[in-house]
Amino acid sequence: MTTRRSFLAFALTVAVLSLVAPSTARPDGPLPVVATFSILGDVLERVGGEHVAVTTLVGPNGDTHVYEPTPSDARAVRGAALLMTNGLEFEGWIDRLVDVAEFDGERVVATDGIEPIVPNEDAHHDGEENHDGDAHDDGENRDGDAHAEGRDATAADEHTERAGDEHGHGAFDPHAWHDPELVAVYADNVADALAEIDPDNASDYRNNLAAYHAELAVLDSEIEAMMAALPENRRIVVTSHDAFGYFGRAYGLTFEAPRGLSTEDEASATDVAVLIRQIRERNLPAVFIESIGDRRLLDQIARETGAVIGGTLYTGALSEPGGPAGTYLDMMRHNATTLRRALGPNQ
Amino acid sequence: MIWNAVVQPFVEFGFMRRALLGGVAISLGATPVGVFLMLRRMSLTGDAMAHAILPGAAVGYLVAGLSLGAMTVGGLVAGMTVALLSGFVTRVTRSGEDTSLAAFYLISLALGVLIVSTRGSNVDLMHVLFGTVLALDDAALALLCVIASLSLVTLALLFRPLVLECADPEFLRSVSGLSAVTHFGFLALIVLNLVGGFHALGTLMAVGIMILPAAAARFWVEGIGGLVTVAVAIAMLASLCGLLLSYHFDLPSGPAIILAAGFVYGVSLSIGPAGGLLSQALSHRRLEA
Numbered sequence: 264m265t266t267r268r269s270f271l272a273f274a275l276t277v278a279v280l281s282l283v284a285p286s287t288a289r290p291d292g293p294l295p296v297v298a299t300f301s302i303l304g305d306v307l308e309r310v311g312g313e314h315v316a317v318t319t320l321v322g323p324n325g326d327t328h329v330y331e332p333t334p335s336d337a338r339a340v341r342g343a344a345l346l347m348t349n350g351l352e353f354e355g356w357i358d359r360l361v362d363v364a365e366f367d368g369e370r371v372v373a374t375d376g377i378e379p380i381v382p383n384e385d386a387h388h389d390g391e392e393n394h395d396g397d398a399h400d401d402g403e404n405r406d407g408d409a410h411a412e413g414r415d416a417t418a419a420d421e422h423t424e425r426a427g428d429e430h431g432h433g434a435f436d437p438h439a440w441h442d443p444e445l446v447a448v449y450a451d452n453v454a455d456a457l458a459e460i461d462p463d464n465a466s467d468y469r470n471n472l473a474a475y476h477a478e479l480a481v482l483d484s485e486i487e488a489m490m491a492a493l494p495e496n497r498r499i500v501v502t503s504h505d506a507f508g509y510f511g512r513a514y515g516l517t518f519e520a521p522r523g524l525s526t527e528d529e530a531s532a533t534d535v536a537v538l539i540r541q542i543r544e545r546n547l548p549a550v551f552i553e554s555i556g557d558r559r560l561l562d563q564i565a566r567e568t569g570a571v572i573g574g575t576l577y578t579g580a581l582s583e584p585g586g587p588a589g590t591y592l593d594m595m596r597h598n599a600t601t602l603r604r605a606l607g608p609n610q
Numbered sequence: 611m612i613w614n615a616v617v618q619p620f621v622e623f624g625f626m627r628r629a630l631l632g633g634v635a636i637s638l639g640a641t642p643v644g645v646f647l648m649l650r651r652m653s654l655t656g657d658a659m660a661h662a663i664l665p666g667a668a669v670g671y672l673v674a675g676l677s678l679g680a681m682t683v684g685g686l687v688a689g690m691t692v693a694l695l696s697g698f699v700t701r702v703t704r705s706g707e708d709t710s711l712a713a714f715y716l717i718s719l720a721l722g723v724l725i726v727s728t729r730g731s732n733v734d735l736m737h738v739l740f741g742t743v744l745a746l747d748d749a750a751l752a753l754l755c756v757i758a759s760l761s762l763v764t765l766a767l768l769f770r771p772l773v774l775e776c777a778d779p780e781f782l783r784s785v786s787g788l789s790a791v792t793h794f795g796f797l798a799l800i801v802l803n804l805v806g807g808f809h810a811l812g813t814l815m816a817v818g819i820m821i822l823p824a825a826a827a828r829f830w831v832e833g834i835g836g837l838v839t840v841a842v843a844i845a846m847l848a849s850l851c852g853l854l855l856s857y858h859f860d861l862p863s864g865p866a867i868i869l870a871a872g873f874v875y876g877v878s879l880s881i882g883p884a885g886g887l888l889s890q891a892l893s894h895r896r897l898e899a
Contacts, residue, residue: 269723333727529862532853535744536623559745566747567624 266331273334274363277341292316294461297343299354300327301581302440303373303449305591307347309475310453314464318343323583324554327353332360340364344460347453350374353437371456373439373449380436380508438579441510443483443595450475482592486599490514497606501538501550501570503561506578516602521560530560542568549573549605554580554588573605619857626853629743632754632810633849633867636819639758640803641845642765642838644820646796648828649776649837655711656817659797660804662692662715665722667808672726678749682805689801692718697793741809743853743863750809757806761799768792773834811864818868819845826875829882844874 293316298304304319311317318339321327327349340346341364348357350372361370439445454472458465490498498516500507507518521530521538542550542564550565551573552558565572576598577588588594620626647653666688667681674680692714699710741750765772771792774782783789800820807816823844827837852867881888 529864530742530744531860531862531866532619532626532629532744532857533860535625536619536857539623539625559747560742562747563625563628563745 269331270359273332273337276334277337277363294344294457295339295342296345296347297339298347299349299357300325300330300579302579302591302594303347303349305581306373306446306449306475307453310450310468310471311457312467312471314461314467315345315457321580323581323586323589325580327579328355330354330356332356336360337364340366343368345369345371345456347371347373347456349437349439351379351435351437351439369456369460371452373452374437374445375448375452377439377445377448379439380512381434382436382505382508436505436508438506439509440591441507441578441595441598442513443479443486444513445509446591447476447479450479478592482595486595487514489599489603490516492603492608493606494608496545497547497608499541499545499547500602500606501542501547501561501564502576502578503553503558504578506553507576510598521564535560535564539564539568542570551576551601551605553578554582571605574601576601615858616854619854625744626857628746628751629853629863630850632743632746632751633819633853634846635751635754635758636803636807636810636816637823637842637845637849639754639761640807640816640820641823641841643761643796643799643803644824645827645834645837645841646765646772646776647800647820648824649834652707653821653825654708656800656804656820658711658715659689659693659800660817662718663689663801663804663808665718665725667805668722668726678753678809681808682753685805685808686801688718688722689804690798693797693801694794697797741812743810743815743867744856746810754806754810757802761803764795764799768795772796811867815864815868818871819848822868822871822875823848826871826878826882829878829884829886832884844871848874 293314294311295318296307296311296315297318297320298307299319300321301319301323304317307315308317320332320336320339321330337360340360343366345368346361346366348354348370351374440449450472454468457468461468493516500511500516500518502518502520505518505520507516510516511518519538519541521534541547547568547570549572550561550568550570552561552575554575554577561572564570577594581590581594582588584590587597620630644653644656647656663685666684666686668684669688670677670680670682670684673684692711696707696710696714699705699714700707703710705713746754768788768791771782771786771788775789775792775796779789782792803820804816807819810816811819823841824837826844827840830840831837848871849867851870853863855861855870856863856866879886883889
């Protein structure tokens with residue numbers, strides 16, 4: 264209700280402004296580009312380097328699932344040469360924004376070419392795929408296919424009773440950025456798009472891409488080592504919403520959550536009961552709160568089971584710059600370290 | 611069998627027990643207020659007041675984070691301001707109570723959204739403000755119980771003037787100075803119960819548990835004592851059934867409780883002896899014969 268009302272209001276504003284404001288020719292200088300949320304913005308900055316000026320719509324610690332765009336967002340999108348979205352129906356509000364802002368630049372969907380996770384109704388996922396050392400191509404691999412080989416599209420969602428459309432989004436788990444190998448694909452897609460609209464600087468983009476690929480590969484092996492150190496019976500993580508499917512798939516952990524794929528979902532008593540039983544049965548020592556959303560339900564679960572709050576995980580946004588998760592690489596390291604510390608064998 | 615279905619969930623899980631206690635507390639506090647709202651033909655006021663309170667709670671959150679105290683105080687201040695202003699305008703101009711309340715709650719809501727947006731917080735505040743009955747901590751439970759006690763005591767103290775104000779407000783105003791106290795005290799109770807209901811159920815549910823049981827009780831009894839008793843009983847029953855439905859059928863808890871109350875309303879409407887559809891049809895036939 265409020266969404267439609269406020270959206271109509273700013274749609275009218277933009278319409279009026281577009282009649283009045285003179286169109287601006289593209290100035291020389293960095294390309295204005297827009298990313299929908301902070302993680303994408305970071306990747307875009309790394310690949311684009313000094314040739315791009317990045318505007319991020321959903322800032323640090325923001326919740327993209329339920330974001331409502333503002334008129335200044337419409338202005339930013341309107342003037343952008345490139346718009347980077349996650350895809351997999353993560354940003355339910357982006358299509359309307361693009362329409363209203365009359366965006367006519369290049370649109371990049373970060374998850375193009377990725378094999379998405381389809382949350383399954385009765386998936387019971389016990390032997391998770393381990394992230395073996397398949398060849399990490401350091402920058403020449405543009406195809407999503409090589410990634411698809413090592414994984415199949417089994418669902419990582421262990422909620423036996425959850426219907427596929429309960430989470431209010433589409434049929435896919437959108438949180439692909441929790442797997443560094445997939446973020447390499449994100450970077451590939453962006454580099455391609457940037458090279459296309461700005462061929463003069465294409466070689467710079469490729470170089471930045473190669474450097475980023477190298478860093479991602481290092482990150483990947485670090486995380487793998489940390490997760491491999493966790494004992495078998497402690498590879499279960501309880502957090503607020505189902506954001507870690509891809510991380511679990513990549514590194515052999517299981518993630519459980521009372522809410523579904525979106526922070527918008529409301530938990531049922533069944534969800535909470537199932538989780539509490541699981542925690543009790545397996546003697547899980549810790550649950551993890553998220554940087555976005557509401558921690559009260561997790562606090563309740565922790566209280567009842569005696570589990571501790573193992574720390575804060577960053578699921579859908581970076582922290583403020585300089586914080587524990589100011590860049591994507593920092594964010595992933597922080598999450599892995601937090602998990603390792605709380606669930607590791609020396610607890 | 612029945613034990614497993616009905617009692618077992620509460621034995622096994624602390625969060626279910628707390629949720630039930632929260633539901634009972636709200637039933638004791640909000641539902642009697644709802645009965646009076648209904649009698650004064652102010653049922654929709656509840657919904658309007660819920661919107662008026664939201665910005666106050668949002669500002670409280672901005673100032674002090676997810677603090678029960680800040681959001682409660684903020685909600686109270688916003689709600690009482692809107693209530694007082696609209697009450698004042700109603701008494702002093704020829705605006706109806708509904709119009710002035712609508713005007714002020716809309717202004718309050720818009721102000722709240724404005725304040726929240728310009729502070730630049732990207733977190734969906736409305737989402738954070740919606741509590742869930744499954745996540746009641748000690749502080750929230752204590753708040754609900756305090757509000758329930760306050761409501762019951764206040765209603766008992768103001769019972770006669772309240773009843774008279776429902777029936778004939780002009781008369782009350784002419785014979786007693788308690789009219790203003792009663793009116794605003796009652797509005798304060800509405801605001802208080804809605805604020806408490808937020809933390810437990812979220813806005814929609816808080817209003818739902820106020821109005822639906824009262825509306826249903828109307829079809830069973832006539833006298834006001836009976837109305838309050840039956841309404842509270844229905845509210846508690848709805849809390850219990852809603853929680854069990856949520857538990858056994860994987861439904862979100864808040865809507866399940868309100869829909870349980872709605873179901874009772876539907877049944878009451880159909881077969882309730884005091885003015886229900888069936889009883890009306892039957893009495894028609896009798897008259898004809």
